[in-house]
Structures are given as C-alpha cells and as structure tokens.
Amino acid sequence: MKKRHVRAIAVFGIAVFALTGARGSGGGGCDNNSSSSGSSSSSNNNGSDNDSTSGGTSGGSVPGGSSSADKAARDVTIDECKYDPATKNLVARVTVKNDGAMDYDYNVTMKFTGAGGSVVPATAIKTGIAVAAGSSAKAELSTPYPGIGDGSEYTKCEVSRASRF
Template sequence: MNMRHVRAIAVFGIAVVALTGARGSHGGSCGGSSGSHGSSSGSHHDDDGTTGSSSGGSVSGGSSSSNKASRDITIDECKFDPATKNLVARITIKNDGLLDYDYDVTMKFTGAAGGTAVPATATKTAVAVAAGASQSAELTTSYPGSGDGSEYTRCEVTRASRS
C-alpha cells in the first residue's frame, strides 16, 4: 500500500457556526471537535463574554449543483442583535469562477438539542458576485422568542445556489 496516494477529503458537510456569548455556553466549537473542521477559508475565533459575537466557519453542501455555490460561502459571524431583536448571519461569498453569478443563500439558526429554540431561517437572494471577486452579505430574520437570544447557539447554511 502506497500511502502517498491517500488524500484527505475536504469535509464540507454540516459546518455549523456557534453563537457565542450565550449564557451557559462555553464559547463556540464550530460544530464540535471531532478533528475535521473543514474550515479552510474561515477563521476560527471565539469572543467569550461579548453578546452577539461568533466564530467563523464553513458551510454544508446539498446536491452536486449546489455544492459549487456552497463552497463559495464562508460564514463570518452569527449573532443575536439585541437592538433590532434579529438573528443575524454575516457571510462572504467568493466567486473564483470565470463568470459573474447571482447567489441565493438560506441560513438556519438553531439551539442545543432538546433546547427551547425554534429553528429560524433567513434567506438572501440575488447577491451579485463578479467573476474573481468577493461580496459580503447579511441575512437577518426576526427573533421568535421573548428572551435574550441565548437559546440560539448555532447557525448553518442549509441551501445555496448560483445562477
């Protein structure tokens, strides 16, 4: 067996960004510490004690046609904004292709398993990104709870496409 030909496969399945600053959470884990983070383009930082800040990460993929769009997206920040009572996700879309694309992205905000957070989604459509360029976007959705948002601990890209 020649081990030089064995390659690590990049993991872009369930990439979750933890919302930090929530009471009872101990920082974000970017979806756990199973050894395969798959966040080659996102930074990983935790700002404990700062309400609304989060760690960076990558995204999950869907079908093969949407995988290309998913790979172009980096989650920069997910947070609860107490001023607007919104759940907010900030992303960067990097188009390494030779054509201009419009991206449609759907994010899901969730809490811990068995927690009280009702999954919430935010969608952004027609984010224009020129060939070889990057574009930042912000996805927001109304906070469906009545507390301080601490029950929401994660966000992830659930759908991404480009046209």
C-alpha cells in the first residue's frame, strides 16, 4: 500500500469518528450533547426532541441503549404500581426527573401485566407531564381494571413508551 493510501484511510477514519462521536463519552455526534468546540461533554439527558422508546424503568427492566431515544424512558421512575379498589382502576404513580437544561413535557405509556401471560395487558397513558429543567414531577397513570377479581393478577407495570418535547 502506498503512503498516500494509508494517509487517506487514516483521515477517513478520523472523520468518521468525529462525525459519529465517541458513543460512551457523550462527545460528538448529533445528540445535542456535543459542545460547539468539539470537545467531549458529559451526558446530561437533553437529547433531541420527541425522544421515544420502548422498555421499562425501575420496577421493570431498564432500557439498555444509550441513544437519545432511551433518555425519556430513563427519566421515568415507577414509585408504585397497584390496584385501587376504591376507584376499581389499575394505578401507577411515577416520578419524572429532568436533568437537562431545557423544560420538557413528557408523555408516558404504562403497561400493566401479570405473571405467566394469562393476564390481558392493560395500558394507561398520561400526556403533558410538565417538568422544568433540573427538577422532577410526580404523575399518576390509571386505567379501568378489566377483570372481575381483586386485581391481584396484575403484578407488574412497565413503561412501554415515553417521549418528551
């Protein structure tokens, strides 16, 4: 291989690295976490608009990726998941934490399931959860109980989708 070919490959490799960024360090890339000077910055959960993902949060499984699509779901923590006999609803109480530098409105979809798979999944949606930059907000998601028992067959709830804008 000629010297100019080696140099061209090296320049191409550096250009690809600079454009895609160091994925583990939060530097570079197009995820609004890169600084204008090109130096790496720490991840601060202020990804692109309309971040959405499927997966769970605490109380379930945590999304494994580090893309901006996972950030909205990672901002949601499930505090309580239960059947409320007074209202005959399945209820999930969550805390949404915004560590970013911008205010966001969150939309959260909660999926209620049970052990074994014999339970028909139920879904609750909460939209417009306003969370100021650097703070958190609590919200309650509820859906009518689809069964005729005491709700004990619903043992798990997880965030099936979350977005912020």
